[in-house]
Amino acid sequence: MNIYGMSPRKLRDYFNYIGENSAKAAIIYDGIYRRGVIDFAEFGFAERIIERLRADFDFALPKIVEKRECEDAAKLLLELSDGEFVETVLMRQAFGNCICVSTQVGCNMGCKFCQSGMLKKRRDLTAAEITGQALAIAKAFNCKIDGVSVMGIGEPLDNLEAVADFCELVTEDKGLAVGRRHVTVSTCGLAPKIREFAELPRPCNLAISLHAPDDGLRSALMPINKAYPIADVMSAAEYFSEKTHRRVTLEYIMLDGVNDTPDHARRLAELIGKRDFYVNLIPYNSTDSSYKKSSPETVSAFCGVLKDNGVIATKRREFGADLNAACGQLRADRLR
């Protein structure tokens, strides 16, 4: 097993299982994540425990094979132990360093505007491989991580157990200690999984990729909408919000001439109604698809209509366009 995949709960269970005091889990967390320890001999445990830990765990991390950096963003292409590749992005925001991690190798959800959706899922990432991305960024750029977006390559809720372990691990005080309000998990709208996510002991924020105010357009952009139409997704989001009291963000990627007119904005505001959801307007990062990004004027007008209709909306700043920062572009380049 890989030690970086052990959530605090799983590590405590492990110590109980081997008949040792589960408080040792906190000592390991502190050593690994605060002091960068990579040898079990450095925790001050008895020799028999060190031997058992060495037999059961390794400290393997993904290998950095490509590193790109510009003023406000950076990106790593990482090679996993089986030769697969994933991407991780660092965005330098006003509040600190936010990373965007991948959760699968490829993705089966097939969103039409997405580079990752063009490369089918080959496998889920383990919790260790998701944590490994955070550690690789921290090491490569010598930085502390202040926020995490689980919205890189893959559909996080299609790999819920590993993502739940990662959320627990990354928010652990003795671990990477990222505040829960700075960790957001994004889904294309797997309604039953949203409800499961709401039941987790430590849920983080939820973002839902909506991208259209009606089922016809959403199904054309996102095939998953045929399985879980907007009404199901909104109802699951409401459940999440009531159950966890955590923020729900609706992500809306602005596609020129497709979903970006004032009428789309009015219908989006109607759909949200009185719900306390927040809209994040995302500039499109061009990929090999035929979609183009909306102009800044169009995005501002769209945002204005939402605000006039009582919806809290923000425009996401564009990060790292020079880096091929769109989800999946670096990996696609490498596979080509």
Ligand code: SF4
């Ligand atoms: S947008 Fe997300 S869910 Fe959709 S294909 Fe891309 S990675 Fe998958």
